[in-house]
Amino acid sequence: MSTLEMARIHLKKVVIVFVVLFFITPVILVIAYGVNCRNFISPLNEEDYRDAIAKKESPLKMKEDELKKYEERLNTLSVALRRQFPNAVEYILQILDDNIPTIYAITPTHTRHVQKAELVRLTNTFLHVKNFHWILVEDSEYRTPLVTNFLAQSGLRYTHLNTATPKNYKMKENDPHWLKPRGVEQRNLALDWLRENIDIATNSGVVYFADDDNTYSLQLFEEMRFTEKVSVWPVGITGGLKFERPIVGEDGKVKGWYAAWRPQRPFAMDMAGFALNLNLLKKYPNARFDITAKRGYLESSFLTQLVTLNELEPRAELCTKVLVWHTRTEKPKWKEEDAMIAKGQPSDPRVEV
Numbered sequence: 001m002s003t004l005e006m007a008r009i010h011l012k013k014v015v016i017v018f019v020v021l022f023f024i025t026p027v028i029l030v031i032a033y034g035v036n037c038r039n040f041i042s043p044l045n046e047e048d049y050r051d052a053i054a055k056k057e058s059p060l061k062m063k064e065d066e067l068k069k070y071e072e073r074l075n076t077l078s079v080a081l082r083r084q085f086p087n088a089v090e091y092i093l094q095i096l097d098d099n100i101p102t103i104y105a106i107t108p109t110h111t112r113h114v115q116k117a118e119l120v121r122l123t124n125t126f127l128h129v130k131n132f133h134w135i136l137v138e139d140s141e142y143r144t145p146l147v148t149n150f151l152a153q154s155g156l157r158y159t160h161l162n163t164a165t166p167k168n169y170k171m172k173e174n175d176p177h178w179l180k181p182r183g184v185e186q187r188n189l190a191l192d193w194l195r196e197n198i199d200i201a202t203n204s205g206v207v208y209f210a211d212d213d214n215t216y217s218l219q220l221f222e223e224m225r226f227t228e229k230v231s232v233w234p235v236g237i238t239g240g241l242k243f244e245r246p247i248v249g250e251d252g253k254v255k256g257w258y259a260a261w262r263p264q265r266p267f268a269m270d271m272a273g274f275a276l277n278l279n280l281l282k283k284y285p286n287a288r289f290d291i292t293a294k295r296g297y298l299e300s301s302f303l304t305q306l307v308t309l310n311e312l313e314p315r316a317e318l319c320t321k322v323l324v325w326h327t328r329t330e331k332p333k334w335k336e337e338d339a340m341i342a343k344g345q346p347s348d349p350r351v352e353v
């Protein structure tokens with residue numbers, strides 16, 4: 001190839017590259033600086049554009065400022081709280097968990113010598129349970145100072161209610177303990193309170209009837225936490241037996257009841273042996289305990305309105321573990337106290353026992 005020919009080919013290449021660059025460069029520039037070009041073409045639009053952004057941003061900015069204020073307030077509060085109770089903040093954060101249902105424990109309670117001791121025992125247990133809300137209902141015409149003050153310093157989330165048992169159903173001091181049903185209207189009031197005050201659309205929850213004299217393991221609350229309708233388990237020291245329990249079949253369903261006394265009752269178990277999903281209260285707005293129910297049929301009077309045997313959910317390893325005990329506190333002997341009162345030397349009434 002001659003030198004001239006080679007020079008011609010080179011020139012051809014240079015021309016092609018030049019032509020390609022000549023047409024492509026403006027396209028690349030337009031793509032890369034498109035926004036600026038637009039602004040350049042119409043500088044007025046930029047202002048409009050800024051205004052529009054500012055308009056969108058201003059409510060957001062206000063919310064942000066508001067949130068900042070709340071954050072500061074929370075900080076101040078938690079510092080103040082920490083000063084008084086060094087572990088309070090960690091404790092509160094640890095017992096609240098938005099992702100698990102709340103346990104609403106309903107406890108009827110009545111004035112007697114051991115009442116405060118019972119409430120202390122319960123509180124010491126309940127303080128360890130996450131997402132726990134205590135509904136304490138006094139069997140009384142009014143909310144007593146003892147219970148009011150007790151709850152205020154308990155550290156628990158609570159609701160304090162009261163309703164007196166109708167006179168004809170109220171137990172007398174020396175009646176045998178089984179003569180009349182106990183805690184019935186108190187539980188019914190708590191059920192109505194839940195229906196009226198807890199929005200089930202935004203709150204998932206489980207309802208448990210926790211009498212003030214029983215003994216509860218912490219595990220029990222985790223067994224009941226995810227109840228779809230009604231969950232059941234054994235109860236220790238009850239019905240004159242070491243324990244009573246639901247009889248669970250091979251298919252994992254409840255078939256009947258291991259109980260000495262009338263096992264043919266629809267739900268032959270103690271109040272402490274079951275929990276229900278909060279949403280059943282809305283589904284069955286009239287479901288309640290029947291104060292006129294025959295002895296031993298109180299639990300059945302309520303549960304027959306909510307579920308069938310087949311729907312029960314056995315817990316505590318298919319009802320093979322005892323996690324709650326139907327303990328009963330001995331009535332204290334008060335003979336000497338009475339004698340002192342008779343002598344005109346009562347103990348100091350300012351001391352709360």
Ligand code: UGA
Pocket residue numbers: 107108109110138139165170171177178180181182183184186210211212213270271272296298326328
């Ligand atoms: C057994 C069951 O465990 C109770 O759940 C059930 O209410 C009772 O039988 C019944 O058949 O009515 P028991 O241990 O004999 O219970 O009863 P208590 O523990 O004396 O009373 C149950 C709850 O009602 C307790 O929380 C208690 O403080 C409360 N109560 C008792 C009252 O509110 N008012 C009373 O006059 C007596």
Ligand code: MN
Pocket residue numbers: 211213214326327328
């Ligand atoms: Mn009891």
